[in-house]
Amino acid sequence: MKHNYIAGQWLEGIASVANINPSDTADVIDYYAHADAAQAGEAIAAAHAAAPLWARSTPQQRADALDKIGSEILARREELGGLLSREEGKTLPEGIGEVTRAGNIFKFFAGEALRQRGDKLASVRPGVEIEVTREPVGTVGIIAPWNFPMAIPAWKIAPALAFGNAVVFKPAELVPGCAWALAEIISRAGLPAGAFNLVMGRGSQVGQAMLDDRRIDAISFTGSVATGTRVAQAAAQRLAKVQLEMGGKNPMVVLDDADLELAVECAVQSAFFSTGQRCTASSRLIVEQGIYARFIKRMRERTAELRIDHALTAGTDIGPVASADQLEQDLRYLAIGQQEGARLVCGGEAVTRATPGYYLTPAIFADCSNEMRICREEIFGPVVAVIPARDYEHALELANDTEFGLATGICSNSLKHVQHFKRHAQAGMVMVNVPTAGVDYHVPFGGRKGSSLGSREQGSYAAEFYTTVKTAYVGC
Ligand code: NAD
Numbered sequence: 001m002k003h004n005y006i007a008g009q010w011l012e013g014i015a016s017v018a019n020i021n022p023s024d025t026a027d028v029i030d031y032y033a034h035a036d037a038a039q040a041g042e043a044i045a046a047a048h049a050a051a052p053l054w055a056r057s058t059p060q061q062r063a064d065a066l067d068k069i070g071s072e073i074l075a076r077r078e079e080l081g082g083l084l085s086r087e088e089g090k091t092l093p094e095g096i097g098e099v100t101r102a103g104n105i106f107k108f109f110a111g112e113a114l115r116q117r118g119d120k121l122a123s124v125r126p127g128v129e130i131e132v133t134r135e136p137v138g139t140v141g142i143i144a145p146w147n148f149p150m151a152i153p154a155w156k157i158a159p160a161l162a163f164g165n166a167v168v169f170k171p172a173e174l175v176p177g178c179a180w181a182l183a184e185i186i187s188r189a190g191l192p193a194g195a196f197n198l199v200m201g202r203g204s205q206v207g208q209a210m211l212d213d214r215r216i217d218a219i220s221f222t223g224s225v226a227t228g229t230r231v232a233q234a235a236a237q238r239l240a241k242v243q244l245e246m247g248g249k250n251p252m253v254v255l256d257d258a259d260l261e262l263a264v265e266c267a268v269q270s271a272f273f274s275t276g277q278r279c280t281a282s283s284r285l286i287v288e289q290g291i292y293a294r295f296i297k298r299m300r301e302r303t304a305e306l307r308i309d310h311a312l313t314a315g316t317d318i319g320p321v322a323s324a325d326q327l328e329q330d331l332r333y334l335a336i337g338q339q340e341g342a343r344l345v346c347g348g349e350a351v352t353r354a355t356p357g358y359y360l361t362p363a364i365f366a367d368c369s370n371e372m373r374i375c376r377e378e379i380f381g382p383v384v385a386v387i388p389a390r391d392y393e394h395a396l397e398l399a400n401d402t403e404f405g406l407a408t409g410i411c412s413n414s415l416k417h418v419q420h421f422k423r424h425a426q427a428g429m430v431m432v433n434v435p436t437a438g439v440d441y442h443v444p445f446g447g448r449k450g451s452s453l454g455s456r457e458q459g460s461y462a463a464e465f466y467t468t469v470k471t472a473y474v475g476c
Contacts, residue, residue, distance in 0.1 A: 002030055004043070006043045007193050007194045008046075008194060009193075013200065017031065023086070025356045027086070032180060037208070040210060040213075043198075046194035047167060051165065054161075054166050055136045060114070061190075062161060063113040069158075070104065070106030073102055073150075074100065076099075080150065083177050083181060084099060084150055087175055087177040089322050090277075102150040105155050108441060109158035109159050110162070120132075129474045130471060133469075136164035139167075140218045142156045142160065144156065147380075151441075153178075156457070163466040166197075168199060218242070218466075219231060221242070224246060228453070243454035243455060246279075246450065247450070248407060249378055252266065253286045254285065254286070254295055256288045259433075264298045266435045268299065269437070270282035270438075271382065272382045275360075276381045277326070278437045285386045285387065288390075295386075303362050308320075308360070321359070327360060331360075333383060342366070342385065343365065347360075347364060347382070348360070348363035360382060368386060392414075396424060396425070400425065404451045406429065407447070427448060445459075
């Protein structure tokens with residue numbers, strides 16, 4: 001039984017919930033505490049009390065703590081990667097890769113804690129100097145989704161602590177194991193009691209309590225558009241600082257002059273790896289007419305080679321869908337696609353394996369229209385829609401015709417089209433001849449339109465959210 005971490009203590013919740021392996025539903029990973037709104041309030045009070053103390057810590061203290069956390073995560077990457085894959089269902093190499101990324105993020109922000117800069121400017125008035133400095137925001141509420149249970153908490157918690165904020169962290173219900181393991185490492189990093197708190201529980205109770213509590217100064221949220229909209233409304237009610245990262249319907253354009261093998265590899269990786277459960281997954285492939293038939297044929301052949309199996313089995317390319325609810329959603333959209341008249345080229349079948357799990361074969365829909373629901377709504381599974389395009393201009397128009405704007409990609413050998421696409425694609429991240437999913441940890445991450453609200457996450461840009469700017473005028 002694993003407890004919540006509040007004010008430097010491990011505390012029982014009001015209930016305990018079994019954490020089930022989606023590759024083998026007979027495998028219970030452990031039991032995890034669930035808090036209610038009152039216990040969330042205790043964590044918020046602890047963070048609020050510790051915030052001034054942590055804000056006064058030196059950059060060296062913060063850098064040392066984050067470096068220690070990052071070092072331990074990296075040293076235990078295989079074990080923690082195994083836990084991640086067992087809990088969330090991505091393959092073991094993907095799990096280890098995500099844990100490595102989380103460790104590197106803590107190391108990066110250990111450095112950022114030492115690189116806090118300000119500006120000194122001459123005033124337009126005589127005898128006055130101006131200093132512009134950054135200060136911590138205060139107490140930050142972190143609400144995370146289930147699909148990157150190590151990396152997303154890391155890229156929120158690390159900058160929050162690096163810039164001197166206290167943290168209340170609420171992980172997604174589906175992935176308490178990674179959250180608890182991360183919290184346990186952080187609990188031994190030398191932070192003052194209350195500077196970091198873990199509260200596991202339901203979004204409607206723990207999450208909502210964080211949204212409604214005025215002692216939480218800023219909320220960093222990643223998850224669905226539906227929940228993100230509620231978060232933004234609650235933050236607006238009390239004028240709290242808020243940052244939202246939400247869904248995507250990310251396009252990848254394939255032009256006639258693309259390297260076919262490269263384009264197919266980019267598409268298969270982006271659409272199906274991590275079981276398609278990535279906010280940056282390519283779920284719309286927009287393919288020019290001259291390469292269209294050859295692309296679909298190779299895509300189908302390459303997809304047939306993928307092995308769908310237990311996430312921890314060596315050689316598995318695609319693990320199970322993360323939960324029964326998510327599998328149901330994927331199957332619902334597969335039926336919708338067929339009703340809408342899209343041509344199912346392959347996949348889309350719930351299949352059985354040696355262990356009972358949520359296995360689904362990756363699905364390719366061809367001859368889609370961008371107006372279909374499967375091209376407009378986020379499915380969040382291994383389902384991709386291929387849309388034919390007349391030419392580059394048409395492809396760009398289709399790529400931008402979406403309510404989302406997280407990642408977008410193009411496969412082409414035309415410098416002219418690539419340069420034009422980089423300039424005119426309406427998304428926060430543009431990928432050229434690389435998959436839309438898979439990003440570096442030291443540069444800004446985020447989107448536009450319905451995908452994101454507020455300032456960017458990660459890299460040096462994270463300071464925008466986790467600090468507030470002060471301008472001082474000094475008469476001299
Ligand atoms: P979700 O919106 O269901 O849940 C996200 C978090 O919000 C969970 O911790 C949940 O408990 C919490 N929550 C639910 N109701 C709440 C409430 N009333 N108040 C406060 N918190 C509440 O999302 P999910 O299913 O966990 O994650 C999948 C979604 O996340 C997909 O849409 C995906 O695209 C998105 N995502 C986006 C990014 C990005 O950076 N843009 C990254 C990963 C995932």
